[in-house]
Amino acid sequence: MSPMGGVGINYAIQDAVVATNILSEPLKLGSWHLWDLAEVQRQREFPTRVIQWFQGLAQKRIVARALNQNQQFTVPAFLRLPILRDILARLIAFGISPVRLNS
Ligand SMILES: Cc1cc2nc3c(=O)[nH]c(=O)nc-3n(C[C@H](O)[C@H](O)[C@H](O)COP(=O)(O)OP(=O)(O)OC[C@H]3O[C@@H](n4cnc5c(N)ncnc54)[C@H](O)[C@@H]3O)c2cc1C
Numbered sequence: 001m002s003p004m005g006g007v008g009i010n011y012a013i014q015d016a017v018v019a020t021n022i023l024s025e026p027l028k029l030g031s032w033h034l035w036d037l038a039e040v041q042r043q044r045e046f047p048t049r050v051i052q053w054f055q056g057l058a059q060k061r062i063v064a065r066a067l068n069q070n071q072q073f074t075v076p077a078f079l080r081l082p083i084l085r086d087i088l089a090r091l092i093a094f095g096i097s098p099v100r101l102n103s
Contacts, residue, residue, distance in 0.1 A: 001048075004055035004063070005092045011048060017099045018043050047095045054091070 001008050019040045026032035066073045078084045 001052065002055040002059065004058050005051075007051055007055070007092055007095075010093060011051065011095065014047070014095055014099045015040075015044055017101050021099075021102045047097055050096050051091075 001011065022040050022043070023032060023036055026036050062076065065071060079088070
């Protein structure tokens with residue numbers, strides 16, 4: 001995963017939450033199967049691919065331009081709109097589908 005946005009820890013925690021929800025019961029019963037692991041991957045793959053796509057986009061469209069000494073850099077207008085800025089912050093913090101531990 002790219003370091004863009006510093007989402008690595010957030011995603012690691014989300015992975016752990018989903019893995020706990022899916023695996024804790026089978027592990028307690030001592031009968032888990034490969035399809036339990038496949039279900040963890042199924043639930044986490046799409047959000048991970050989305051954030052990786054977003055990281056690539058932000059690298060190309062924002063960071064690469066900010067680091068280009070031959071070009072004047074201004075923060076893109078959409079990042080100055082509070083509502084879009086807040087949506088972006090939520091996406092980075094919680095991913096596209098926030099996860100919760102089952103009780
Ligand atoms: C230099 C650096 C800076 C970073 N900075 C940031 C940051 O500022 N913000 C951010 O959000 N993310 C950051 N990250 C990314 C973040 O650290 C990772 O995305 C996150 O730690 C991944 O968590 P994980 O639990 O999936 O894997 P890991 O944290 O890699 O944990 C895996 C664990 O499994 C253990 N392990 C591996 N194989 C076995 C085995 N066979 N048997 C037993 N144990 C095993 C390893 O020893 C390790 O303890 C950074 C990463 C690096 C390298």
